[in-house]
Amino acid sequence: MASLGALLEGIASLAVILDARETFIAIPSGLALVQYTFRLDPIACYFNLALAVVTLAISIYSFGYLDGFAPQKPLGVFCFFYALLLISLTVVFTAANALLFLIAWEMMAVAAYFLVSFDHEKTENRRAGLLFLVMSHVGTGALILAFLLLGTWAGGFDFATFHLARHSLTPLRQGTLFLLFFFGFGVKAGMVPVHIWLPAAHPAAPSNVSALMSAIVIKTGIYGIIRVSFDFLETPPLWAGLLVLFAGIASAILGVLYALIEPDLKRMLAYSTIENAGIILMALGATLVFQSYGRPMLAGVALIACLFHIFNHAVFKALLFLSAGAVVHATGTRNMERMGGLIRPMPLTALCFLIGAIAISGLPPLNGFVSEWLAYQALLGGFGSTPSLTRMVFPVAGSLLALTGALAAACFVRAFGIGFLALPRSSQATQAHEVHVSMLAGMGFLAALCAGLGLGANLLLPIFDPLTVALLGVQMSGNLTMAGGIALSSGSPRGGTVAPAALAGLLVLLSLLAGVLLATWWRRGRRVQGPTWDCGLPGLTEYNEYTATAFSKPLRMIFAVLYQPRREILAEFEVSAYYPTSVRFETEVDPAFETHLYSPLKDWIIARANWLRTMQTGSIHAYLAYIFVTLILLLLFGVRS
Amino acid sequence: MTEMLVKSGVQLVLLLLVAPLISGIVKTLKARLQTRRGPDVFQPYRDLFKLMRKGMVIPDTASWIFSVTPYIVFATATLVGLMIPMTATDAPLSLFGGVLAVVYLLALGRFFLALAGLDTGSSFGGLGSSREMTISAIAEPAMMLAIFTVALGANSTNLSEMAQAAVSQSWKFLEPSQMLAFAALFVVLIAETGRIPVDNQATHLELTMIHEAMILEYSGPYLALIELGAWIKQLVLMTLLVNTFFPFGLSSDWTVAGLGMGLVVYLGKLLGLACFIVMVETTNAKMRLFRVPELLAVAFILGALALISTFLF
Amino acid sequence: MSFIHDPEFGNRIITLMAALVLVLQIATAGQRWLISTIRLFALQSFLLASIAGIIAYFNQASHLYVAALLTLILKAWLLPLLLERLVEKVGIRQEIEPLINVPLSILISGCLTLVGYVVAESFYHPEETSVRAALGHNTLAVAISLFLIGFFTMLNRRKAVTQVLGLLFLENGLFLAAISLTYGMPMVVELGIFFDVLVAVMVLGILVFRISETFDSMDVSKLRKLRG
Incomplete structure (x- = not known):
């Protein structure tokens, strides 16, 4: 356990040193590795620096944190995916080739999925993981499409090629690409309205992973948008x-x-x-x-x-x-x-x-x-x-x-x-x-x-x-x-x-001044502990305290248009409505994006999928026939073009 | 450096002396307008001295947040007071932060005050914190728009620069944009200082309390610090209003003669604004809490119109 | 006292008053009391009359004095008086609930102002530097905003009286545009419009009275019941 943690920390600190050096020199240096190229330009290094700093803290934290999981959970698995996530993040930030970038991007999503559903005994967590995976792939789909289009138009999949070819793209193509990239990266960045996976997935993960995801993983989306708008396009x-x-x-x-x-x-x-x-x-x-x-x-x-x-x-x-x-x-x-x-x-x-x-x-x-x-x-x-x-x-x-x-x-x-x-x-x-x-x-x-x-x-x-x-x-x-x-x-x-x-200095100074003021004047006074005013009821208990729901009530009322709150009060009484024997209060806020955007979308997709099901006869001959027809069509298509 | 220290010292003394006075003036005027005799204008000083010499009770549910808050409230208000021009156009510490820092430092004080309200465990405290944070949150956009308007006129967020720009064209306040921004900021002032259509400083009824509910558990010197902080905050906001929109009489240097003259005019302007506040407080009834957003929406639109006016009129 | 004859000074005053007119207009969007709305209208009409008077003074357009006077008498005094009487007679003093809640309608009014400015901007030719062009540019934006917000008030409110008021606000916008752009329309047209408004208000007033007698309410959405 401890050794694994140390390993993680080693990776982290190594990344720190590496990044610190590169960031300060900040020279774009290319390194060819088979067909995969990495580039450590200032922007990549900046994101890596953030990654390294956060990872260092999280890894130290994980020593104590993971102890809590120790007997029941496979910590080795956890550490494997944690390390995989870190590596893929580093690669995402430094990749200089679209294919490498996409592979790392997918690896990141998969690693994150396993970490999110690490606590998989709860259905809620499994659902969160699934939602994360689905949304992530919707985004990735847009990205793959965008990279393929860009690659075709630019004639190559290296980021450098994209950069050189950007002036030859028509405004329409640039606009299309921008929209596709923006959507694809926006999903990862947690942009509204494609944010719904985030509040489900981040809390479901163990807290050190939540920290890493919120701190760094969503920044990959921002990194992508920056990269696209300054590097790939005019x-x-x-x-x-x-x-x-x-x-x-x-x-x-x-x-x-x-x-x-x-x-x-x-x-x-x-x-x-x-x-x-x-x-x-x-x-x-x-x-x-x-x-x-x-x-x-x-x-x-x-x-x-x-x-x-x-x-x-x-x-x-x-x-x-x-x-x-x-x-x-x-x-x-x-x-x-x-x-x-x-x-x-x-x-x-x-x-x-x-x-x-x-x-x-x-x-x-x-x-x-x-x-x-x-x-x-x-x-x-x-x-x-x-x-x-x-x-x-x-x-x-x-x-x-x-x-x-x-x-x-x-x-x-x-x-x-x-x-x-x-x-x-x-x-x-x-x-x-x-x-x-x-x-x-x-x-x-x-x-x-x-x-x-x-x-x-x-x-x-x-x-x-x-x-x-x-x-x-x-x-x-x-x-x-x-x-x-x-x-x-x-x-x-x-x-x-x-x-x-x-x-900050002046605040401290002025507080000291107030302290001196108090010390000189406050001679006769005593400082005693006493109970908080409880309105004459016997003793203050936690039931007197203001709750979180009550605290946000005024804002819930003011922004009722957005929240569409639903409220249900159920009072049981015997004699008079003014003396209830028990009161049940329930309040709920309409998750607007889920009900008004995603549910109809989901229903639509399921309806279309049902329609497709008629194709799925289950007969092996039918499937062979599909393959055969497709083959012929492809052949004809190939001949034509 | 020494110059800055001397200026800060002078302004600090001014702040500490004038802030309770203005509060007293408002209270007295209000009483007179409501045909009560009321205390004289120096009552706040007496309250302060009395509180300073009393013992204090700390609720046994409270943590160190409760004890730290009075200092933070006092320090933020005072620091902000040193960053705004009071009698001379160049404020002692204007280099350290402009109007944005003013807004956010006041927010820091409010943040701790709201925490202290929750810290006592009393439901009054929670209620006060909740309402205070709500109202300040919806007042913020209007305030920012009005500030944007003024800052654009001066092309700076530095308060001394803003005062200088205002002095150099002293009839500017007749422009629609300035008037609208003034109106917007005035509404924000009412909301931020807990004045009547929004909050009532004199009440201790749970239905209507906002600011008072948060500090219900404070007593003795801590209460004195918080009250003093609140008065200074009120003075700061009033000063912001009178000196950026009506910059007459701001002296351009820190000579004794200039300061004396500046001080007289400054107090006169404050008195005028105080009268205006008293009028508003006396002629209006307190609004229901959920009507307050309407008032602040009006302030927001006034701020937006002010901005539109800067490039049209 | 040379500034008293300086058209530039006149412009400043007019611009300021136009801004006030706009503020009053937006205030109506947040107003629940019928009587206050009527008084706001009176105040706005008073300001409009003053604007007309000032334009007349600085530009020696003497026929505008007549328009100013008519506005003063009709819109700032007579119509508010009639409407107040009507409201008292019907006995409904408060708009229960606009279709869109108050903060939101205020915000929408703000957006409509922005639209007004955008439209006015498109008419603006910066190369025309004359005082008159600048004045027209400023007040046209206000006028269009008045028109739009008046229309929005008619849409948003349920009570027949507020709808009448919306119409009046709308007409105020037209009047402002007319006096500031062309220094007023021909006399006959102007008189016609004034007369028109007066008659419209009277007819609507009677109608309101009838509606409230028939349906025990001023809610125009109840007119739907008239359908067979």
């Missing part, structure tokens, strides 16, 4: 950028709204992944729009916002999934309503979750704030410098980004407040205990990274230079730092600045 037209932007807005808003009402901690995090994928797509869409208007500097700001948020999300989402995993490990439930009060038995896990929650809500001075700040600056710049109607898109996007941020904050206040604070809500929560030290180490590493990436953001900007040069041909870091490098600037000389490290 500068995408305006509509493509706007399409990405709108898809991003929809994903961000819907993702966070569904996260808000989810009582399952891990599903909530999965929905929040959709939201963050949306934010990333928004920044990417803005980049494409700016590029189609020929404004490289603005595109640079938006691209850095996009790339930085990719890394940041990888870090804090992994952190949150790992802490959620620790909580599930300790309490045995994923339902927030049955947690509560965990900050006392599990103080360090709680702290890690809190740091992740602050970071993902985009609050200063952590890393989420920095990337969202850059996104706002790009959107603001977009309003001032694009022609008439398109410009209205940016402030609307900006205000919806603000809405997303505020809702995310509400969502994580709910998760932390209900899950970790106040009184335990169940016996499992009372008996919770702090987790293994290796798990804490893994989480602590990521939490420190959240702080580091936020406070030191201005020092990290030069890392993005090779990336922006490669994709847009501009060098940004000089424009984005100000005042001797302590402040981040919006790019224009008098635009706007922010200095996260200084803000």
Whole structure:
């Protein structure tokens, strides 16, 4: 067990070293391996760096985490697929050939499938795995089609060939390819409306795998879209950028709204992944729009916002999934309503979750704030410098980004407040205990990274230079730092600045000031412990506490158009309706995409499949006849062309 | 560096002195308008001193979040106060963060306040947190649109730059875009400071509480810190409103004469805005919680119209 | 006091008032009380009359004074008065439920404004730099938005009185377009329109009264029952 873990960690750290070297040198170097080619250009290395960092933390964490599974589960199998997933991810990011890319892509999906259904005793998990596999293949189908078309038109399957041939493609072909790629990669990225597999699959997997999937696997989709729009095709037209932007807005808003009402901690995090994928797509869409208007500097700001948020999300989402995993490990439930009060038995896990929650809500001075700040600056710049109607898109996007941020904050206040604070809500929560030290180490590493990436953001900007040069041909870091490098600037000389490290320092300073103020004045006072006000009822119990469902109730009412909530109250009474003997309350939210989009689609497919069934007679002669007819048709077709 | 320290010190003192005063003025004016005598304008200072010297009760269900929150609320509000221009166009710490940082720092304070509300285990706290996060979430888009409008006029999100741009064209507030943005931000101010159509600072009835419900368990010096933080936040938002839309009298330097003049005009403007707030509070009834989104939708549309107006009118 | 004769200054004032008119229009979309809607209409008409007066003053278009005066008397005083009486008589003071809920209708009104601006943009020729062209450009957008939102109000509301009000708002939009683009239509046409509106409101008022007597409600969707 331990040796396997060590092996994983070895792989991880090896990847770190490898990537660190390549990223900083950032020279595209080709390496021929039979017919498979790998390319380590800046963009591939950047994604690999994220992979390596997250994997390092997850592998450390897994030491302690997998102990819980030890006797009943085949850990060897788990580790095999985990390693396979890591390898295929690395290959996906570095492949320089369409076929190799697709093979790795499939390997990734298969490995992820086995990891998702690792806990296969539960039907729910098996269903989640199946849904994941089906959706993944729908996406892959689009990708295969796109690559085949591109390969035919470009005359080769090397990425380099695609790059060279891009000017010879007609706009119609480019548009078709873009749509196919966007759909195919969008499925993996968790874009609305093809996101439905994500909230099912991510929570079903063991938490370390959930972390890896949410942090990195969905980023392969984003990587694909970036690769396609900057490498394979010419500068995408305006509509493509706007399409990405709108898809991003929809994903961000819907993702966070569904996260808000989810009582399952891990599903909530999965929905929040959709939201963050949306934010990333928004920044990417803005980049494409700016590029189609020929404004490289603005595109640079938006691209850095996009790339930085990719890394940041990888870090804090992994952190949150790992802490959620620790909580599930300790309490045995994923339902927030049955947690509560965990900050006392599990103080360090709680702290890690809190740091992740602050970071993902985009609050200063952590890393989420920095990337969202850059996104706002790009959107603001977009309003001032694009022609008439398109410009209205940016402030609307900006205000919806603000809405997303505020809702995310509400969502994580709910998760932390209900899950970790106040009184335990169940016996499992009372008996919770702090987790293994290796798990804490893994989480602590990521939490420190959240702080580091936020406070030191201005020092990290030069890392993005090779990336922006490669994709847009501009060098940004000089424009984005100000005042001797302590402040981040919006790019224009008098635009706007922010200095996260200084803000953090000042916050501490002012808190100390308040402390001094209190210490000097507060002489006579005493500090006593007392019971919380319980409205005169005998003692405060967990039944008095606000629940997660109640917390999101106002928002459920406000956005009732989207949620279509269903509510059922069943009160039994004997004498008067005012004195019920028992009340049953049930509330449910209509999963809009499932009922209105996928169910009709499923019914349609099943109807068509039934129709096809008439062909399946079961007679061996009939099948032979089919083959025979097909053969003849193919022969004739071959002769004709 | 020393210059920045001196400026910060001066502005810090100003913040701490003016914030309770404005709160007192609003309370007194409101009482007078409702034909009550009410306390005099210095009552908040007395409250503060009284609370500072009292003992405090910490709920035994609460964790360290409860004790940390007052400091964070106070620190974020004060830090934001040092980033906005009060009497002079260049704010002491405007380099460290512009209007976006202001919005998000206030959100950080709110984040912890909402956690503290949940931390006590009381259902009041949860109720307050839930409502506070909801209202702030739906106020955010309107606020961002209005801010975008102003930032575009100045071509910057830096608050000092924005004030400078506003000073250089002082009749700008007559433009429709500015007026609409002002209206939008005013609604947001009402919502964020817990004023009447949205929330009521004076109530302790569970049906109507929002902000007060979250801090129900606080007492003594912690309550003092939170109250002071809330007053400073209110002052900051009011300052943002008066100084970006009506930038008269902002001094361009930090000389004593300039500051004195600036301070007088600044207090005058604040008094005007306070009167306006009092009028709104007195003439309106508190809305039902689920009517608040309508008000904020109006604010959102006002913000959107403001933006449209910037490139049309 | 030279600015009093400066058309540029006049334009600024008109633009500001046009923006206010638009805000009032959107406020109606969020209004539940019938009386308040009527008062908003009166206020809007008052602003329109002032705009007409200002245009007349700065452009020496004296026939617009007549239009301004007529608007003032008819739309800002007489029609609101009639409608208020009607509402009191019928005794229904509040719109129970618009077809689309209030926040959403406000948002839709905002979108319609955007549409108005887009349409106005397509008429705009930047090479015409005259004051008049700029003024037309600004107010045309507002006028089209008024028209669209008025129409939307008619669609969205159930009560007959609000539908009448929608029509009136719509007409206000037309009036604004007319006075700002061409400094008013020929006198005869204008008088005709005013008269038309007056008659329409009276007829509709009587109709509303009849509907409410017959069906005990002002809900126009109940008119469906008239079908055989």
